[in-house]
Amino acid sequence: MGRPSDSQEAQVPRIDFRGLELARPSSPEWAAARSEAAAALRRLGCFEAVYGGVGADLKGPLMARAAPELFALPLGAKTRNASDHPFLGYIGNIPGMAYESLRVADAPDLHSVDKFARLLWPQGNPSFCNIVWTYAKRMQELEQMVERMILESLGLEKYFQSHIESLEYAVRLSEYGVPLDRETKIAMQSHVDPNMITIIAQHEVGGLEVQAEDGSWIAVEPSPDSFVVMTGEAFAVRTNGRLPPCRHRVRITGEKKRYSALFSSRPKDGCVVQVPEELVDDEHPLLYKPCDYNEYIKFRFSEEGKKVKDTLASFCGAKKEEIAA
Numbered sequence: 001m002g003r004p005s006d007s008q009e010a011q012v013p014r015i016d017f018r019g020l021e022l023a024r025p026s027s028p029e030w031a032a033a034r035s036e037a038a039a040a041l042r043r044l045g046c047f048e049a050v051y052g053g054v055g056a057d058l059k060g061p062l063m064a065r066a067a068p069e070l071f072a073l074p075l076g077a078k079t080r081n082a083s084d085h086p087f088l089g090y091i092g093n094i095p096g097m098a099y100e101s102l103r104v105a106d107a108p109d110l111h112s113v114d115k116f117a118r119l120l121w122p123q124g125n126p127s128f129c130n131i132v133w134t135y136a137k138r139m140q141e142l143e144q145m146v147e148r149m150i151l152e153s154l155g156l157e158k159y160f161q162s163h164i165e166s167l168e169y170a171v172r173l174s175e176y177g178v179p180l181d182r183e184t185k186i187a188m189q190s191h192v193d194p195n196m197i198t199i200i201a202q203h204e205v206g207g208l209e210v211q212a213e214d215g216s217w218i219a220v221e222p223s224p225d226s227f228v229v230m231t232g233e234a235f236a237v238r239t240n241g242r243l244p245p246c247r248h249r250v251r252i253t254g255e256k257k258r259y260s261a262l263f264s265s266r267p268k269d270g271c272v273v274q275v276p277e278e279l280v281d282d283e284h285p286l287l288y289k290p291c292d293y294n295e296y297i298k299f300r301f302s303e304e305g306k307k308v309k310d311t312l313a314s315f316c317g318a319k320k321e322e323i324a325a
């Protein structure tokens, strides 16, 4: 089966972050990248960031050495990456999917990465830790630049510090085999991420596709120097719906194993995501009530949550009468 409604020409915008620094948000290059990023996020929920902070000398070892070494471990070791929360630890054995994934919590902290490594390799694994931690630190810089740009573009820069202090960061490494559905080649179904921002690294084997406004799918080819930045549902709440979450899926056409690395930010445990008052006016009525993020995640993956079409709106959407008020 061919792709029913592919955009032949549509592309995810590539935005140059090389030379930008969080400490210098007033340069003309910063302003130019910010306006491109804000436009792309409003339209598609994502863009590709060309970022010098992670070069081939780091991405290569992460994707071609650290990730395969991790997935080659016995299942009994990998499942020690457990969590009480849905999807915050090892994922595997999902019916219909040739997919396994592990999550390094708090990855910009070397101590946390070491704790993860010791669960899997009781004697530790300094080389793995160094690669994953360095990657996470560099990605955190990119992530925070994007957070700052989004808030600035909405006139909310005064919230930047408190906003980033409310977030925690993780690295999720995933391995995909040949998709079990040989016809559609879908390796991961269409979805939006619930969190704030996800930055996806692909390496050699592509597969990530994002949905355009007209419903067609745009394939994002892997490239050595770029990373796909996308917003999730928590950012839709934070921006009163100004930034729609990016709908995406994975579709793998070749026979090779695929690895991806996700760097993601989510509200810390117990954090409630709120619409700032500046984003509510006659033209923009309040769309979301304060959202306890962990409670939302529980709902989204519950039997009840799986039955509703728009879990976010069902969980914390403002009622019609509140919108009219």
Ligand SMILES: O=C(O)CCC(=O)C(=O)O
Residues within 6 Å of the ligand: 174, 188, 193, 200, 202, 207, 208, 248, 249, 250, 260, 262
């Ligand atoms: O592997 C990828 O490129 C994307 C994975 C993804 O969308 C997810 O884990 O939520």
Ligand SMILES: [Fe+2]
Residues within 6 Å of the ligand: 191, 192, 193, 248
């Ligand atoms: Fe995703």
